[in-house]
Ligand SMILES: Nc1ncnc2c1ncn2[C@@H]1O[C@H](COP(=O)(O)OP(=O)(O)O)[C@@H](O)[C@H]1O
């Protein structure tokens with residue numbers, strides 16, 4: 095008798111209850127009797143919390159305080175009579191927003207990536223949607239609404255510029271830095287314009303300015319510190335280590351406070367270092383110290399064979415660092431870098447310690463100054479938490495997409 | 506600087522010593538390699554084979570003696586070292602391809618950045634090299650998407666892209682599955698017939714017999730045998746060489 099031929103149909107489907115939704119629930123939620131009890135208790139607690147949460151949000155909460163503060167969340171006291179006497183300065187931050195949207199459009203056109211597109215379109219459409227807020231025309235004029243709507247064409251313009259001018263990454267970065275400086279100048283008041291002292295800058299605009307500037311500057315500084323810390327020159331090494339350990343060893347809030355009380359001691363009285371610049375520098379250096387350690391971790395994890403291969407090909411040491419070590423090291427520490435940038439963004443609200451009215455402090459100051467709203471502090475802070483969460487979730491999303499795009503962990 | 510001497514010794518080593526801390530890894534290595542010569546280096550693990558060939562492009566720094574490559578004496582002069590590295594290609598046991606670059610970018614990187622070739626020229630040369638090592642269709646992939654044998658062939662192409670005078674191979678097939686060893690050795694055979702000067706650390710005896718002009722055997726940091734392959738494999742002089750051969754031929 096010949097052996098039975100191999101039967102293809104012997105390939106059986108998996109047992110019904112080990113796959114699919116039912117299988118997952120069974121395996122993960124009701125694996126044992128105490129798993130089952132835990133699941134039921136947690137589900138009940140969740141359902142209750144959700145129920146009371148929704149009831150509060152939609153029935154009991156009075157969101158009027160959020161509407162009352164309105165534009166103050168965005169720009170703080172920037173457009174008050176004290177900041178900009180006799181003029182309307184609201185258009186300046188709005189133009190800055192247009193520049194931002196345009197840049198997002200450019201990065202979309204430049205990278206042709208889905209991440210940049212998603213972010214650009216979301217930001218531009220959110221900005222444009224604000225034009226339709228149900229405020230009266232007195233509170234929110236036509237000019238404001240038109241400038242908000244202009245974010246849509248700004249996005250298109252940025253995209254088209256990047257697409258039709260074979261813009262290089264180098265030019266994109268140069269333009270970005272230039273636009274950032276232009277934004278600062280515009281907010282401060284370009285020559286011939288009404289100057290707005292930085293002490294009046296505030297709201298989300300302040301948080302974002304500090305975060306964007308801090309992130310953009312702390313990355314290269316951090317990389318330089320990380321490389322310096324690995325340098326064979328003792329002087330460079332000691333300087334970098336000292337810098338890193340000092341800035342990592344002191345709480346940011348202390349550094350900010352010290353900057354306020356010490357800088358006036360060390361510099362002449364009219365030294366042009368306003369609070370925004372001071373806060374920006376401190377936040378940047380603080381973040382750079384952490385960045386340096388993240389990057390150093392990435393560098394240390396590299397296979398030395400990579401550097402040997404590069405040197406064996408005749409690449410100079412600096413080329414090896416720039417083209418081989420850093421790209422791999424940075425790619426491998428994207429999660430850590432993203433976490434740090436999220437932390438930096440949240441930390442920008444600490445500038446209240448030097449008397450700046452960031453988005454949180456605007457709310458707190460408002461409640462303190464208007465006791466009739468004391469009842470509504472809850473609504474206010476829930477709203478602020480949501481605002482922070484939207485931005486930090488966005489950063490987290492972008493970092494995950496970049497990781498995926500670069501194939502981290504796969505190649 | 507190219508060989509002016511009629512003898513055409515492209516590599517000359519005189520009494521080369523190398524210590525790792527207290528450990529004496531090379532104990533006075535003296536040998537020379539003629540232009541176009543194929544030298545296979547054998548020896549037990551830890552005998553200093555890698556240290557020796559890595560000294561030739563100064564991935565390791567020797568502390569005593571002279572190494573002269575293509576007329577240039579290896580010192581700490583960075584310009585000399587970079588010049589030598591341009592002329593000496595190296596292939597590693599673990600490939601060491603750049604994982605963040607595609608195959609074509611791995612190959613064109615050094616020609617563009619070091620030789621300052623225009624990208625188009627570098628890419629054309631790279632595609633020709635991929636053709637030569639038998640994987641023209643893999644140009645746009647990332648190294649992790651290739652098999653070990655393919656990766657090692659890309660590594661060979663990458664080294665060749667700099668148009669080196671000398672190629673160093675440090676156990677190029679030791680990390681490969683048996684069925685991939687042949688494809689890499691075939692590429693090396695073809696390279697040997699093209700007249701390239703090659704120093705090859707390998708345990709592939711068949712390949713050594715076929716391709717080598719000379720076999721060097723290392724043991725504890727010194728060369729104990731230096732002979733044509735037939736003499737070496739059939740009639741080794743040194744006791745340690747006999748013992749080693751009986752092991753690897755077993
Ligand atoms: N970077 C290093 N530091 C300390 N010892 C080393 C180093 N590299 C190699 N060695 C030692 O030098 C000896 C020779 O190593 P190697 O040249 O790699 O041997 P082979 O390639 O013949 O197996 C070994 O004993 C090894 O442990």
Ligand SMILES: [Mg+2]
Nearest residue numbers: 554555556676
């Ligand atoms: Mg070795």
